[in-house]
Amino acid sequence: MSAITAKSALALATGILLAATLSACVADEGGGANAGGNTSKDELQCGLATGEPATGDPIKVGAIATASGGVDFSSAPKAAAAYFDCVNENGGINGRPIDYSYQDDALDPTKTAQLAAGYAADDSVVGLVGDATFIGCDVANAEYAKADLYSITGVGVPQACFTSSNIAPVNAGPRQSAIQLLQWLEQEGKADAVFQVGLNTQGNGDWVAAGILEYAEANGINIVGTELTDPTETNWLPLIQKIKDSGATSVIIVDPGPITAAILAAVEQQDARGDIIWTCTASCYDAQFGSQIGAYWEGFVANSELQLVDADGEDNELWKSVMDAYAAGDAPRDTFSQAGFLAAKMFTTAVLELDPENITRESVSQAMLGIKNAESDLLCRPWYYGEADEHNANHSTRTAEITDGVFTKLTDCIDSGDPALASILENEQSLGLVG
Amino acid sequence: MILPFIVAGLVLGSLFALSGVGMLVLYRTTGVLNFGYGALGAASAMLAWQLVELRLQPVLAYAIGILAATALSLLFGFLAGPFLATVNTLTKATATLGLALFILGIMLFMWDDKARTLRLPTDTIGFSIGTRITVTQLICLALATAIVIATSIYLQRSPTGTAMRALASDRELASMLGIRVRRVELLAWAVSGALGGISGLLLSSQTRLEPVFLTFIVIPVLAAVVVGRFRSLVGTLVGGLVIGVVQAVSSAFPSTSPFSNATPFVVATLVILYLQRRKVVTIEVAR
């Protein structure tokens, strides 16, 4: 009865296992697509681009992001923070640095409301930039509206983020992203029988699904199936079976990246890809996604709500270089990071117009609301804020496909055909926010 | 077409059973029902994934993952064992909730929630018999069955296994008979940790590689142990397989599909209530 023999037996077994499978080599993945910039730290054109650190009285800016609790959307505020750091190294807001930090709501709407109330009550917070919340835009907006506080949100996910008076997201949102995939399928003549997959979450998955159905109905597209699953689902067989049975020719997946990856893995395991065109919304558009899902998914299509990460262009280059210089090496280089960066950049531009001695919540709010016609090569169409009860300025997106494990451009901008956007489009024209 | 569901259910069920056997060996030997068991498996899977990402030889990474789970389990047994020996089973189990939270916190701190999949080289090799079966699935089924059988034989035949059974039967008497209680217990912690590590790796490839999810997979695993009435290895194997198959098959029909994930909970609750039907009171004996 000696533990030592048992332990050595274990070691021996491990050793045998090792030796037996040592022939399985490390797969050569080519290192994924690392979206690196080409500008050195000293030459970054952030804010005033003076090269002098700002030393004045700090300007407090906050954000709320869902960073823990099951999903991590913190790439947006991380990018915003990187850009603000760069601005502070380059003269700040006419000499005043931006004191930026974000809070994690842990995917709990109660906590979102708490954090929003905290920002609303803290008069020194002049504005919110680069938020990324998976929940709770409605409860947060109620607090902001009372306190005249505005947010240039990086990433909004649920419907409420796009129907709020004080929240204006830079991203297009899952509904636009999904509808535009459908439009792309339509253009390509592949929208004969479409199956949509999403999350069964209130004000989010059901809202997107309804959008697809509305667009499909308006344009005579046959949606052969809608499957909304539990966020904790792990058994994808029923889904795959339903997709097979439905005779779908294309599939639109509207799930967070990790869940999409799990679905794709299950499809691969069943070898059920077939001739179906598989697509997903911008939530899986990440530089590493291609290498995550593997070679089986060559030709997989994703929507990108902003410019592709490896594209050229002034702002895209600045974003990549700022990330290289000021963000952690493992901070994601994805659409949402671009959105956070752009939110920070547009905020900086607007606030730089203000008298540095008179930067208050009131003046900043006015400056933010006044943003219109903001052009960027990251966007398809100019972005704007404007006083309104709904904000969805970004409604034109791009499509990419995986080639050699990396997302490459498939189409340039497609304007959204979501019927629910009518009032937004009308506002754009009547208020002169674009064009 | 129900066959793919049955196959998937068998695979998942066999993994529940494999985990369950690890929990059972520990419970029978030490009286500790380890709620932190899922967290051990999760730690093993996450660590292995990280090492593979760092371009380590995958097999070595898996081995290190399993060893890490073994070491963690052993460490907890070493540190907490003397205390646990003095309290009743409920307090023992409650203490392991602390272990679960601790490991989970460390994992969440180290790994955020990015798109991750633990790809085993065997995932893409497969064949079709009405439905596609991958080599990984075969390995899961074969390994689970083999380990259950091997553990049964080990407990039945080997001196240490006999000592473990003696401890499970009557701890005080076993110690009077000269069994080195502490050493046997630590061995049980190690064996259980290793089984947890193996099943964590396989579970993460068959379900999802996510610390919280893998940590709380201990709940359906517990259900398998309950079906085994906290004593029978074969019962646990059967329990795991039945739970896995019922869950998968019920997911095939639209009317039951949304609730299929509740299968383990329902099965376990029914079994516990059935087993307790005649007892009004269970008197806990401090071991």
Next chain:
Amino acid sequence: MTAVPQRSSRIAVWRAEKLFTVRNVALAVALIALFTAGPLVLGAYWTRIVTVSMIFAIAAAGIALLYGRLGLVSLGQVSLIGVGGWITLRVGHATELPFELVLVVAAIGTGLIGVLVGLPALRLSGLNLAIVTLMLAGAFEVVFNVTGFPNGGDGFLGRAQGGVLQQPLPRPVLGTTDPDYFRYVLVVSILMFLVIALHLSNRPGRAWAAIRQSEAGALAAGIGTVRYRLWALAVVSATTGVAGGLLAANAGLLDPISFKASQSILLFATVLIGGAFSLLGAAIAGFLSQGLPPLLDAWGVNGNLIFVILGLGMIQAITTAPQGIAGQLKGLATRLRNRFTQGRSR
């Protein structure tokens, strides 16, 4: 339970002759101060956090009652908060009843469900009950995900879907603003604590203590163990249902994500750490579960480390400090008082 010393069910606070002790007067003064000045001192952010902490303290008091007084481990209490919240939202949207009445309905409804669930579970004790409640927490997680929470829509589930905006439930008339709602929750929490304290200091409390001491002894003394356990479960479920109602009205909406089985385990851990043998412990537990994470945030500590802290704290509480933080505070108070009186007598 060998690890936990037995304590009598006496709660001195609620005996008429002892009502005006120094301690109680101090407690009353502290609560009145919290009521009047709390929101001002705390500021908007912390007012909301403390509001939610008080709500969870009610649920924590239920867990503490079951664990500390009856030796029962229930790992599904957060699910019961969800049940209370569901009923509140459903009834609140469907009727024009004042919120207080809705809370009563939620209390009764949750109490009933708690008893229904508990009825078979009462035959169990120890480990089996812990497992069954954990399984039920898992099952409730699935059910909540399937049904969602009512948000002003139609049908039995009361759930608006597909691009229709969800309607938040209005707050009670007496607590529309955050500071007012803070006071509202404070009063309701005190009421719930009183309900539990009154039970403890009267016949049920004595019966529970007897049952915990010895099941057989209690039976021999003519105490209907099943009846009294059922009563404990009803009280705990009803108060937890009220907590759910308060949580629902706090933001007006609830999300299934807040009621995972893991949350129940976390709350149980905080009760062990706070102290399962006193209401002070429950109050501390409420703060640990809801106030500690933002506090860590404020100190710049990663929010995920809360699991590590609670895990270690729980192990520590089980092994060396069964009375939890509350017990340690009380010990400290006693030592200080002894030192003080000794110093004076010298």
Next chain:
Amino acid sequence: MSNNGRLVIEGIAIERGGREVVHGVDLVAEPGAITALLGPNGAGKSSLVLALAGTIKASRGSVRLDGADLVGKSPTAIRTAGIATVPEGHRVLKDMTVADNLRVASLLVPRIERPAAVDRVESLFEELTPLRGRLAGSLSGGQQQMLAIGQALVSQPRYLVVDEMSLGLAPIIVRRLVPALRRIAAAGVGVILIEQFTQVALDLASDAYAMAQGRVVVHAPAAELREAPERLEQAYRLA
């Protein structure tokens, strides 16, 4: 100081539940002889047995065998040193088979000697041989007692401590056990027989001790007490 292989207990005191229940007991057992330890219920006999086995720790005093003090040693170490204890209530590993029960007990013996050790026990208690495959919990009380004594003997002890051997067993079974104990002692093993009822023990023993209220109240040759049983009654009453 070797004491010629005697087991010498000196001044053993034991606390249980914060209360001292044994207050300094002295006892000497000879190899190859049977020593009786008598006393009424609650005299502290069983506590002494558990302390001898190492499952509870004596608060003071010593237990010496060949000069080594065994107080505070683990049960395994005590067993290895040659003292095997049979706890009261014919306790066996109920959900294991008879064969497994003996096998567990033999684990302390070097691997090659195990089968022989088990064979010796089976030749002493031949009734057990056909029951090898049965679960120990399904045996009769007498069979369980044989198995329990057998488990102790498998480890080839120098001293065998049997607590309440005859309690709860039919006289016919006790009569079966008596010669077995004699044979064990004749083989050179020192036996300490703890009994509440005196008849059997005094018949078997050469030397006898009686305990009451945690103390030794009588120490005399067994034959003397056999002649004058009233001495025990008196001693108990005085204590």
